[in-house]
Amino acid sequence: MAARADTSKTAESSDKVSVICRALRRAIIEQALEPGAKLPEDSLGERFGVSRTIARHALGQLAAEGLVELRRNRIAVVATPSWQEARDAFDIRIELERLVVRQLAGKLTKPQIAELNAHVDAEDRARDGTDAVSIRLATEFHILLAHMTNSPILVRYVSEVAYRCCLTLSLYSRPHSSECAINEHRAIIAALVKGDVDKVMGLMHSHLDSVATRALVAPSPQRGRDLLDILAPYADEASGDRVVKLPKAVRR
Template identity: 80%
Template sequence: MARDADQGRAGSDKVGTICRALRRAIIEQALEPGAKLPEDALGERFGVSRTIARHALGQLAAEGLVELRRNRIAVVATPSWQEARDAFDIRIELERLVVRQLAGRLSRTQIAALGAHVDAEEAARNGPDAVSIRLATEFHILLATMTESPILIRYVSEIAYRCCLTLSLFSRPHSSECAINEHRLLIEALAGGDVDAAMALMHDHLDSVAGRALVAQAKPRGRDIMDILAPYAATPAQTRRKPATLPSARRDAAE
């Protein structure tokens, strides 16, 4: 599978292994946003030294799945609502590009592979949410992989994982049935070679996924305590954090 450095990111294998494991744990919500990731614990768990665990955390931080603060324990990233929205916006553009490159150029084998994946999603529909979310995400990554463009693959994977993370944060029920159907329609359009239709389909699909998840900024569940308290803290002292509940206000201040 190409050179391992591509997906695993770091050249080494041990680091790559840990990255993959953590990524998966994060997107399956085994590790919730905010969960602590001490270096020693990770090292011990994976049978490596802190050095390696540290390196892996660095990589994941670069991907935005982990937050690294100096002298503090690393934690699973807790994207803000606005970041989630931004991530989806970017994702839409990237995946439209994927679809544009793929429409009408998929081999029979590839189409079959996509179909099989959606079947797997279907099968997992009644299973735990985490798994079906992961499968849905992996469908998009599978699609990206078929472009064979390493850069595009990496970006789509990364942003998809991030979106996956925010999904686990904001959307609870996660209605997957429509998403699965949208996946099928998309495959059809891709196989048929209708570029415009496929791009539109992808756009709408992701938009509605985002929409279902990010409805009106839902309640910020386990979010940062400072954000949660922001509306209550009417004190002039100001919470010294992002204005939070003001979705678009931040785009202005000349900084």
């Protein structure tokens, strides 16, 4: 299982660091760590049996991937992408994954096709499990596709942006709604095997677009739950009659 962990040694320096990175990445996209969750270097180091130095390095890498937010002299937190950033991430993802299927159409080997089918079967089986797992599997399907291009760079970018999208999904989409995704995955495989480039690019585009719009229905500020951002407009009109009392000065 565990759908091909690394393969490309791009970045991910030593071992300990990359182990921590993988663990955190997974925890984040499975929502074990929610956006905004604190990630103190000490606790991380202790949890993984390494020193702060290593934990710190791992946080740096994850920050470079956009999964973690680093603020000077403050505890690192799981990133909380804005709605706009989420939309941008999906736009980029669509282009990248169109590129993936364009390169792959009609070029899949038999074992690759089998691997893809096996993965979708696994997705199917996971429908009974938790949402978190099926979200992760759905994301990993796309990463698996990217791997098959044999382009480390493409793998890296697709992975990164897919994880990011995963993160935003957990932020802005409540009911999850991955029901039809599995069928769409099967359709993509079929078109890929058939070698119909235009069709598969169209399928991938509409697949991702529908995932995005299903999730990011509207700017819907309520779901942003940044608390301070939500309160900001109220604070601006510094008048009485406030529903929520603001704690002293809300600076930054």
